[in-house]
Amino acid sequence: MALSSKEIIAKRVALEMKDGDIVNLGIGLPTLVPDFLPADVRVTLHSENGFVGLGPLQEVDADLVNAGGQPAGIIPGAAMFDSLKSFELVRGGHLDVTVLGGLQVDEQGNLANYMVPGKMVPGMGGAMDLVVGAKKVVVAMEHTAKDGGAKILKQCTLPLTGKGVVSVIVTELALIRMTQDGLVLEELAPGVTLEEVQAKTEASLIISNGLKTMPGFE
Amino acid sequence: MALSSKEIIAKRVALEMKDGDIVNLGIGLPTLVPDFLPADVRVTLHSENGFVGLGPLQEVDADLVNAGGQPAGIIPGAAMFDSLKSFELVRGGHLDVTVLGGLQVDEQGNLANYMVPGKMVPGMGGAMDLVVGAKKVVVAMEHTAKDGGAKILKQCTLPLTGKGVVSVIVTELALIRMTQDGLVLEELAPGVTLEEVQAKTEASLIISNGLKTMPGFE
Amino acid sequence: MRKVTTLEEAVTRVQDGMTVMVGGFLGVGTPHGLTEAIAAKGIQDLTLICNDTARPDLGVGKWVVNRQVKRAIVSHVGTNPETGRQMIAGEMQVDLTPQGTLAERIRAGGSGLGGILTPTGVGTAVEEGKQKLTVAGKEYLLELPLRADVALVYAAKADKAGNLVFRRSARNFNAPMAMAAECVIAEVGEIVEVGEIDPDEVMVPGIVVDWLVLGKGV
C-alpha cells in the first residue's frame, strides 16, 4: 500500500536516528517517526514540557501529557523534571536530534516556523531553544505550501525561528542536507525526478554526486 | 555566671531575629546563636551545603553535615536540595538574616573575612553570596584583633568579602548599626564605657541619641 | 507561621494591575481553583506570565476571553485563538518568549541574577531591543529577570510548612515560579502534616511558599 506524503517523510526521518539517541519530536508529523524506526534503533524521547522517556499512551493520567498537551505515556526509566531542567537539557547539547515542521527554510540554513505576521501567531514554544541546542536539526515538512508555492527559498521572508540552524530537510520529494557549501540534494523519493524537485524549490540546490533514491523504499 | 565574650555576642545577635525568619549562621561563633533565641522566636536555619531545617544533631548520618562539614540534624519540615538551589535561595533574597564572622569592617559597611594575603587563605566559600543576598547581614566578631588592633576601621585593608553589605556589627563590647549616615553606636555591653569602645575602634562612630545598655543582660 | 488558608482568602492577594505568574502547560499543572476564582472576580489589567494561554475555556485562557489580561509574557498562544485575535488587533500586548528563555528569566528573577546569556533567539525577532554579547566567539542575547507580585502554582502535595511535591508533567513552570514572586500561593491536591514528606523528596522548599489552598488542580 502506498505511503502518504507524511508517512514518506516520517519513514525517511527515522533513518536519521542512531541507536541510543535522545530525540525531541515536534507536534504533528514528527510524532509519526517512532513508528518507522528500524528494529535495532532505540531512541529516548524528550518531551519539552518536562520529561525524558515519552512512550505510547497506556492509561490516561491527567498529570501526564506530551508537549502538544495530549495524554501521553512514559517508559520504564523515564525521568520527570521542571521546565528549567527540560531546557537545560535542550540548550546544553544533551539532545542528539530534534525534528520540527517548517514554514520556510533557506540557503543559509535558516528556519521559519512560528508565525505569519498578521495572520497565524502560534508562538515559538520551545522551538527556538531546540534549534540552537540539539546536535542535529531535522526539518520535516511538505515540500511546497498548500498553494504550491516554494517553501525552500533563497531567503526566508517570515520571522525566523533560528538562524543557520538546519541540518537536514526531509520532504515527501527529497532529502536535502545543509553543508558548508550550501543545500545539497542527496536523495529523491521513489518516482520523483530531479526536475520536479528543482521546479518546486526556489533555493539553489547542489546536486550530490551520489544522488540516489531514498533508502528504505525499495 | 558571667558570659564569655562569644556568649555575649551570640546572645545579642539572637535579638536581631524575628519569629519566622530564615537564617544562615556562619561557622564558629554564629552557631551559638540558637541557644539564645527568645522562646517566642522560632527561626528556620539554612545550611548552604544544601538544605533548610538544620537542627540539633540526633544521630550521626554520614550523608548529613552542616556547612562546616560536621554531623548535623534536621527538623521535621526540612527540605534538601543541591548547591544551585541553595544559592538561588541565598542570592534571590529568600534569607532574612545571615550571621558571619569578620576580620575587618569599615565605615562604608564593607566586610573582609575570607583571606589575609600571603598568610591565611581559607577562601570565601558561600560568604560572598550570603552578604549580597540576605536581607540583613550581621557581623558577629570580637571587637579587636588578638594583638589588640582595631577591626572596625575607616577603611578595610584586607580583600573584601562584600562592598557596602554590612547591616549591623555585634561585638562583646557594643552593637553598631550601619545607616545612611555611617556607623551608629547604639548599644554598649554591660559595664563597657563609651570611651573604651571608641578607643578600640578606628572608624568614626556616630553616637546614638538613644545609646543604651544591650538589652537582655539586666 | 500558619500557611493553610481558604481559596477566597488567598485570592484577595491578587489585585487589579498586578503581575501574576501562573504555572501549567496547556492547563496541565495549572491551579484551576485559583484561576477560576480570579476569572469569577474579574480582576483587571493583569500582566500574565505563563507558558501559554491555554484554551478559551481553560485556565488562564478564560482570563484572556474575559479581557482581564493587558499583557501576556508567554511562549505559545496557538491553542487560544482569542489571544491571537487580541494580539493582532492590538488589544493585548503579547511578548512571545522562547520557552527555555522564559524559564531562565523566571529563574533569574527568583535567584538574584541580573540576567543570563542565551544563544536562543540570536538572529530572530527575539533579539529586538536586547543587548548582544559575544563570549568565546559566539553571540548571545542578554535576557533579563522576570518577577511577579504573585505566583499561583499547583502541586500534587504539600506539608503544612509549604514544602511542595509535584507529579509527572504537572511540574513544568510551577517550580521556578514559586521562587520568583513576592507572594506565592500554592493550590495543592493534598495537605499533610509537617514531617510526612521526606526532605529529599521536596521539590520546592516551603520557605518560599506563603499560602496553601486545598484545590483540585489539573
Place this chain on the structure above:
Amino acid sequence: MRKVTTLEEAVTRVQDGMTVMVGGFLGVGTPHGLTEAIAAKGIQDLTLICNDTARPDLGVGKWVVNRQVKRAIVSHVGTNPETGRQMIAGEMQVDLTPQGTLAERIRAGGSGLGGILTPTGVGTAVEEGKQKLTVAGKEYLLELPLRADVALVYAAKADKAGNLVFRRSARNFNAPMAMAAECVIAEVGEIVEVGEIDPDEVMVPGIVVDWLVLGKGV
C-alpha cells in the same frame, strides 16, 4: 546502552591534563572510590573543579598532597593547609570562586548559557578581569560557563539507565556537575533495575550519565 562498569574501567576515562569536576562538600557526597583510584594511579596535571579541597587525607585533598593538581577552581581551601601552602608558594593555581558563583558557572556550562550576571563579588577581588554590566541601575559581574572533560559524582542510588537519586546533604554539587562534562561517571551506593525508581524521584536524568560504578561513597 550498557552503563554499568567497573571502577578500573571507569577510571581509564580520566587522563593526564584533563579538567575534572568532582562532587562533594568537604568530602561528603564525593565519589571516594573514584577519587582514591585516581590518587593511586597518580594521574597528573589535573584541573580540578570542586567546592573545596577537602582535607589532606580525604577525597580530592589527597590529589593536592600528591601534587596531581595544577589548578583548582574551588570556593574554599581552609580545611586543607597543603592547598594554601601550594597556593602561596605559587606551586598550584587556585581560583577562589564564591560558592554560589561556582554552582552557577557549572550550571551555565551544562545548560548552554554563555554566562550569567551575578551581584556576588562586585567590589571585591573576584571582579578582576571580568566584564561588569549594569542592569536596572545595579552592577553585576558576568561570570562565564565551566565545563569539564570528566565529572565524577556520587549518588545514593541509580537505575541501570543512569537515573540518579541523591540523599541528604550529599547532593550538593553532584547534580549540576552531572550536566556539565563530556563524560559523566557516577559512583553509586546501589544500582537497581530500570523502572524501580519512580520517574518523579529522579534527581538527574540518566541520559546525561555515561558510566555507573558501584561504590561506597561518603
